[in-house]
Amino acid sequence: MVGASLSRWSMSYFAVALLALIVAEGLMTAGFGFPVAPIHAPETLALVHLIAIGWLSLLMLGALFQFVPVLVARPLYSDWLPLPTLALLLAGLTALLAGFLQLAGVISVPHSCFPAASILLGAGFSLALWNLGRTLWAARPLPVPARFVTVGLAGIAATALLGIIFALTLGGVISNPALLAIASQGVPVHAIAGLGGWLTFTAMGVSYRLLAMFMLAPELDGTSTRAAFCLGTAALTLLILGGVGAIWMDGNLDFVLIAAATLGLACAALYWKDMIHLYRARKRRVIELNSRMAGFALASLASAVVLTLILALLGVLPRHGGAIAFITAFGWLSGLALAMLYKIIAFMTWLECYGPVLGKRPTPRVQDLVTERVAFPWFLVYFIAVWSGTVALLCDQATLFRVCAGAMLLATVGLCIQFVRTRFLDNVPVPARFPEGVRRPRLLLSLTQPR
Amino acid sequence: MTVKYVDLDVRPALRAGEEPFEQITAAVATLPAGQGLRLFATFKPVPLLHVLGSKGFSHELKELEDGEWEVLFTPEATTEAATEADVVATPAEGVWPDxxxxxxxxxxxxxxxxxxxxxxxxxxxxxxxxxxxxxxxxxxxxxxxxxxxxxxxxxxxxxxxxxxxxxxxxxxxxxxx
The missing domain is CATH 3.30.110.40 (TusA-like domain)
Incomplete structure (x- = not known):
């Protein structure tokens, strides 16, 4: 079959992911983990994995189950596998968080939860990789955005593998010296491969296509896009293979990290240039809220890059790693995710409800499902809070950071209310809401409407 | 079984700024069962690979000089392709009116x-x-x-x-x- 249909379980992924984001922001507001606790404290690690797996990875997977088929114009390999995948990942995340809370002494369980977390998360990510990998494999030769996604998937494979080694070490299962060496020194490789390789590189690939689509801009496939792809792929390869090699051969890991970061920054610069080009070359003069807010996220990515360079030149980068990770995770990745969700939820809901009756009966437009005037202030509060929070971290102002996290929480809840209203068609004027043959969609599941 | 290939060179049409899509689908529609198509084009015809893929053809790409491409489309003897072609109504059989x-x-x-x-x-x-x-x-x-x-x-x-x-x-x- 050619073409793409609605991904059945993506809405469930989005809902769980948003819930994880809200809980994480609540914990940050309450002063749980960094910066109140040290950056390597088990509490911080629990918080970081709630954000990285619970929020960002689940959101990204939910989006990929819908958009990989769009990128390659072929259906997803399996439409039912995403559900057991989600169940495994959620169970694995719960076990992982329990493991960290055991270490922190917050909960007391007789057996370590880390081995179970390794198995469940490993199985969940493997299923996701299998499903997306088979879809991509069937569609070769791949367009450039899909190649970004493929390398991103290699990034999650490497990140998860390293994570499993760490978890099995913490769970006391591993005693092999080579693996213990990775567990003791490989944390930066794991963190950068996850945030940079998996999440950032995949987000870049998806945004090349989505922003071009929503702004009526030409698809980019030129030298700078291909160079960005090659540089990013080289950065990730060097980071993982070079990083593990340096650890095993007692080499200089810092040197590998700096070399990989240089390639990665060059990739980000070319990507940034391409995005500016997309915004300038667009045919659509007045752009929708999602594209405007994606601009804020891109500005956050640029800020993260510039900040990294400045802190490195000042020689204080290691001390401020938390601030860089924060603006990358919340300004760039989460900002882009929230902006894109605003459109994706509206579009998927519109297609599910009105697609079958298009042309047969009058139907609302996609834009009728959203109220930008209400959502815009929440986006604004969110981004200002993230940027202020970054400054608070740089200045070691823990209380100010908690105030900013509270504002982020408020804005996220405000946006979630908008997402739910969109999903339930509450923004559509009543007379046009349910033409004959259209019924209210379910919150968590996309179904073909009766015809 | 050795597959025979019918040659189709759409490079002249492409250079003249013409659209060879109908020429290609007509050639595919008239292929005898089991025969393949050898296509010559001035660029890598990525979308065509998907279109013919959905009709049960596998492809083999070969880059020629000056960025030109030779593509071998071979009919797959699998039932999967036939099932997929049935799901999406994309047959090119018969003559389509203007x-x-x-x-x-x-x-x-x-x-x-x-x-x-x-x-x-x-x-x-x-x-x-x-x-x-x-x-x-x-x-x-x-x-x-x-x-x-x-x-x-x-x-x-x-x-x-x-x-x-x-x-x-x-x-x-x-x-x-």
Whole structure:
């Protein structure tokens, strides 16, 4: 079959992911983990994995189950596998968080939860990789955005593998010296491969296509896009293979990290240039809220890059790693995710409800499902809070950071209310809401409407 | 079994700025069972690989000089391809009449191109053909056309920026709808 249909379980992924984001922001507001606790404290690690797996990875997977088929114009390999995948990942995340809370002494369980977390998360990510990998494999030769996604998937494979080694070490299962060496020194490789390789590189690939689509801009496939792809792929390869090699051969890991970061920054610069080009070359003069807010996220990515360079030149980068990770995770990745969700939820809901009756009966437009005037202030509060929070971290102002996290929480809840209203068609004027043959969609599941 | 290949060189047509898509689908439609197609083009015809892939052809790419390409399309003897071709109504059998209606949807915001095509099809008669220009592959439209019983074929034009889709209004439209 050619073409793409609605991904059945993506809405469930989005809902769980948003819930994880809200809980994480609540914990940050309450002063749980960094910066109140040290950056390597088990509490911080629990918080970081709630954000990285619970929020960002689940959101990204939910989006990929819908958009990989769009990128390659072929259906997803399996439409039912995403559900057991989600169940495994959620169970694995719960076990992982329990493991960290055991270490922190917050909960007391007789057996370590880390081995179970390794198995469940490993199985969940493997299923996701299998499903997306088979879809991509069937569609070769791949367009450039899909190649970004493929390398991103290699990034999650490497990140998860390293994570499993760490978890099995913490769970006391591993005693092999080579693996213990990775567990003791490989944390930066794991963190950068996850945030940079998996999440950032995949987000870049998806945004090349989505922003071009929503702004009526030409698809980019030129030298700078291909160079960005090659540089990013080289950065990730060097980071993982070079990083593990340096650890095993007692080499200089810092040197590998700096070399990989240089390639990665060059990739980000070319990507940034391409995005500016997309915004300038667009045919659509007045752009929708999602594209405007994606601009804020891109500005956050640029800020993260510039900040990294400045802190490195000042020689204080290691001390401020938390601030860089924060603006990358919340300004760039989460900002882009929230902006894109605003459109994706509206579009998927519109297609599910009105697609079958298009042309047969009058139907609302996609834009009728959203109220930008209400959502815009929440986006604004969110981004200002993230940027202020970054400054608070740089200045070691823990209380100010908690105030900013509270504002982020408020804005996220405000946006979630908008997402739910969109999903339930509450923004559509009543007379046009349910033409004959259209019924209210379910919150968590996309179904073909009766015809 | 050795597959025989019919040669089709669309390079002259492409250089003359013509659109060889119909020439290619006509050649595929008249291929005897079990025969393949050897295509010569001035660029890598990525969309065509998908289109013929959905009709049960595997492909083998070979880059020639000056960025030109030779592609071997080989019919696959699997039942999977046949099943897929049945799901999406994309056969090129028979002669399609000239398009009764042409839409240029290239400058419309998504999903307006899809909305207009489906609306126009509802007003057309069985067997009539609609031709539409788009600025990207209409991935969500394709399954909807199949569900409504329409046949379609489409591909990017030589510039790689314009996607032309031809839709023939199906007989099972009312039943499917």
């Amino acid at each position: 398009s009764a209606l042409t839409l240029d949807n290239r400058d419309l915001d998504p999903p307006e191109p899809m909305v207009r095509i489906l609306a126009a099809l509802e007003k057309m008669h069985e067997g009539e053909v609609l031709s539409a220009l788009l600025c990207r592959e209409p991935v969500f439209l394709m399954p909807e056309l199949a569900k409504r019983g329409h046949q379609w074929q489409g591909a990017f034009e030589g510039d790689g920026a314009t996607y032309r889709i031809l839709v023939r209004v199906g007989s099972s439209r009312e039943a499917a709808a």
